[in-house]
Amino acid sequence: MRFFPFAAVLALLFFASYSFAASPLQLFLSYLFEPDAAVTYSPLLCDGNYYLVSSGGRETYVMDGSNGSTIQELPLLTAMLKQDAQNRTSYEPKISSSILLPSLVNAAKETNETKCLQYIGDDGDPGCNDRQSCLASCFSVPQCDLIVHSDGFLEAVMDWDFKRKDFSSILGAYSDGIDSIRFDPSAIDGKISLLSNLSFLAKNMSQNSIFLSRTDDSCSGKNASLRCYDYCPKIDYSGSLISAQSQELSDLKAALSIIAIQGSRAEAILNQSMENDAYLSSRGKDYEDFRIRMKNDIRALKATSVELAKTVTDPQIASSISRLENISAQAKNYSDSGHYKKALALRPQFYSISNATFEQADSDSAQYASLALEMEKFSEKLKNSAWLIGNASVSYYSANLSALKANYTAPLSPDQISDASAMLSELNAALDAEIALKAVQIGNSSSTPEVPDVQSPRRLPEYAWVAAIPPLAFIAYLFYLRYAKRLPPRASL
Numbered sequence: 001m002r003f004f005p006f007a008a009v010l011a012l013l014f015f016a017s018y019s020f021a022a023s024p025l026q027l028f029l030s031y032l033f034e035p036d037a038a039v040t041y042s043p044l045l046c047d048g049n050y051y052l053v054s055s056g057g058r059e060t061y062v063m064d065g066s067n068g069s070t071i072q073e074l075p076l077l078t079a080m081l082k083q084d085a086q087n088r089t090s091y092e093p094k095i096s097s098s099i100l101l102p103s104l105v106n107a108a109k110e111t112n113e114t115k116c117l118q119y120i121g122d123d124g125d126p127g128c129n130d131r132q133s134c135l136a137s138c139f140s141v142p143q144c145d146l147i148v149h150s151d152g153f154l155e156a157v158m159d160w161d162f163k164r165k166d167f168s169s170i171l172g173a174y175s176d177g178i179d180s181i182r183f184d185p186s187a188i189d190g191k192i193s194l195l196s197n198l199s200f201l202a203k204n205m206s207q208n209s210i211f212l213s214r215t216d217d218s219c220s221g222k223n224a225s226l227r228c229y230d231y232c233p234k235i236d237y238s239g240s241l242i243s244a245q246s247q248e249l250s251d252l253k254a255a256l257s258i259i260a261i262q263g264s265r266a267e268a269i270l271n272q273s274m275e276n277d278a279y280l281s282s283r284g285k286d287y288e289d290f291r292i293r294m295k296n297d298i299r300a301l302k303a304t305s306v307e308l309a310k311t312v313t314d315p316q317i318a319s320s321i322s323r324l325e326n327i328s329a330q331a332k333n334y335s336d337s338g339h340y341k342k343a344l345a346l347r348p349q350f351y352s353i354s355n356a357t358f359e360q361a362d363s364d365s366a367q368y369a370s371l372a373l374e375m376e377k378f379s380e381k382l383k384n385s386a387w388l389i390g391n392a393s394v395s396y397y398s399a400n401l402s403a404l405k406a407n408y409t410a411p412l413s414p415d416q417i418s419d420a421s422a423m424l425s426e427l428n429a430a431l432d433a434e435i436a437l438k439a440v441q442i443g444n445s446s447s448t449p450e451v452p453d454v455q456s457p458r459r460l461p462e463y464a465w466v467a468a469i470p471p472l473a474f475i476a477y478l479f480y481l482r483y484a485k486r487l488p489p490r491a492s493l
Helices: 006-018 024-032 074-088 091-119 131-139 142-147 153-175 178-182 185-206 239-260 262-308 315-336 340-344 347-384 391-407 414-440 469-484
Strands: 039-043 050-055 058-064
Touching (some): 024 050, 024 058, 058 262, 074 091, 091 153, 091 178, 091 239, 131 153, 185 239, 262 340, 262 347, 315 340, 347 414, 391 414
Antiparallel strands (some): 039 050
């Protein structure tokens, strides 16, 4: 038996300070379970004042209602649960009734059976053992001597006497080793089988013609099938009692199976006790870690949002931060009211939103940085290709780039970044195509292409790069001729 640690005792004293009427059970439930826990409890039917406490449908503790201690020793808990199971299944009454059955049956049949044995002369030696001895026994009784030659009478006497002996033998076999039914289900099966035989014999003997009279259905009317002698008083062979006891034994077998699992049940309860104890001991630290994580994540995301706002405007970031603040406030409300499980249950949601928000902010920043870098690369490429494409084209592309920068100034939304990147890609593709085309025309004069409106950058079709393949191949061939065959270099334009 384990008692609460010192901290638990202080908690119980605290509860007692404001509610002197609170019982040890109520204090126990208040300390070990949160306010919204689905807790049920019921008294154990065993020696002492013990309660089985369940939470969420799972058996969690067995506690002493007199002092608030919990049962933690497996042998003791198993014994208590077995006693409870025995009491709930009426184990002992079933055992008692099974043991008492033979004496009850014998008592019920004794008087009239003794009379009938006297009436047929079977109450002495040699008794009725075969046809000749049964006939001799009957001759010894005047009234039996008068009727013995009636058609079927002697046969009915012999049939009853033989079945009576079988009945007594089976009832004796049932009594032998009856205590084995306390622990052995197979012994119960054997006793049930014997009771089935007894029940059959009891029913059969009750229809013997030496007991039946004209008032019985089988002896008169259109359903008459027997010659009834009404010779012996009817004997109570306890047919209904035997049938009822057979059912009692079936119930006893079921009870044994329930009692047998109480050891594993006790282990499960102790495991659940340890699990709940572990949760109680760690929930404070777990929540504090969660609270600090929430505080740090929200603070870091706010700082990131302020820095990101200089270049990117993403409403989703602010919305996510607001959701995280709401979760943090909700968790605090839960913890303040003692609902730690609900507070800690918010962790997966908070972590998921927080991680996604950090990733979104990084993605926004990376996309903007990529756009700025691509613009710088485009400017550098334009500068390096000026000698090839000419001033007019340089002016054209410069004007388009300037227009692009003017139309997409920071801070940009993610959609704007995407649009600007797409336009820059088209402009870059057009420049690459013109460089390839002018490379083919080296040494020849060419007209400067018409420069479109700066505010409306021309968009080349997506398949423009295909047109650049032949000029590029030609340029590669010229380089081959120049270096591989050592041709003199051409003068720069």
